[in-house]
Amino acid sequence: MERHTTVISQPELDRQAAICREIASYWKAEGRTPLAFVDTYGCQQNEADSERIRGMLRACGYRMSDTEEGADCIVINTCAIREHAETRVYGNVGALVHTKNRHPAQKIFLCGCMMGQPAVVEKIKHSYHHVDGVFNPHQLWRFPELLQSVLTRRKRIFAVDDSAGNIAEGIPVVRASKLKAWVSIMYGCNNFCSYCIVPYVRGRERSRRPEEIIEEVKGLIAAGYKDITVLGQNVNSYGKDLDCGVDFADLMASLAELPGDFWLRFMTSHPKDASCKLFDTIASHNKICNQFHLPFQSGNDRVLKTMNRHYNRAQYLELVDYGRKVMPNLVLTSDVIVGFPGETEEEFEDTISLIEQVRYDALFTFIFSPRGGTPAAKMEDPTPKEEKNRRFDKLCNVQNRISLEIHQAYVGKTMRVLVDGRDGENLTARTEGGRLVRLPGDDSLIGQFIDAKITGCTTWSLVGEAVL
Ligand code: SAH
Ligand code: SF4
């Protein structure tokens, strides 16, 4: 396939880096270190983007702050996936009027997926005058230039485009953790599930070159990272636009063959493209965690078809069976939507029966939220809100029971965990399957793989003790 993706050129990226140095010397001349606050909504893609925004801000001389109060620059990285996410953003951005009144030189930027919607940008333009700059995900690499314009020209900036998106390599990154890292391997989505806004705001699928990804992961391993998650909206499509003969399973295999002591994870997979080859690759590489997040969305074939998902219940279950055959310890998680337009009680019961059949370790459950511009937003939706809430509660109860039963079966087992932090009295750790374990212990264990004996559990986490 011919590659249409725009790769931002090195001279353009060098120009942005030069602007960072100019901004840094401006602040130096002012005689102080400016503060920046970056707030992130939404998924790991946005977390990863925020790490790049922090990287650019640091290159511009800013120090990160953990509050908007008194910050010289505020960046709100927004999410558009459901109405609730947008409502929270509007509320918090509205409140920044007061923060800015107390610190009038403050510059406020909004970016991320909400800014990929022209109607949102119009609303910000006309009703949120304290916002200085807006940019959509395709414009992220130009942030230094946008920041400089806002600082020097005192004009509001709206940098939004409706292109198919681009790839920008080598943007500086400030990572939130020293142990866990996100690595975007591709951007955008081509699937157009009928309920979903992502393809409209994040552009078409485009894969980074394997050698760029391998170099980044090598760097992370050398820097001591132990838990590396590769990201894409549909990682199974990785490489289809590159024409270099490397698919997602091949990429995972090359990463897993790098020397070092680390775990590799990935998300998210679309069932229509998940291959047996991928399951085999995970099974045959110790460093790739036996964990699969495989969103099913609905257990009913008619609903799946209206969602434009391109698989049916039987095909989905076949995949799960194959995965469990080659990896009996596979930890499976998923996303599900309740109350899709026109979903009947019987169709909802198919979702419940699929959950009972698969027995996921954990589920991310959502009530359908109409997104302007998507086909599902125009579909007849006669089911009352109360009924959707009832279905949602029923589904959560079923899943909570299953999660608890699965967790109870861990009790008595000893497993390898990565200790990743502290939460009050206890250390926190993750199993290979991504389950949270709380265990007593000394801070010196943070960052280490240890064996832990599981001694108890709740619906959402495990309790254990270190076996040293
Ligand atoms: N690319 C990922 C998911 C991205 S969004 C994938 O395809 O698996 C994360 C989840 O949000 C989706 O899996 C879906 O369950 C949910 N979601 C997306 N749009 C939604 C909407 N309009 N209403 C409710 N839930 C939605
Ligand atoms: Fe949205 Fe579907 Fe793309 Fe996932 S695969 S981001 S749910 S359109």
Ligand code: F3S
């Ligand atoms: Fe939200 Fe955008 Fe992620 S819409 S879920 S932040 S891709």
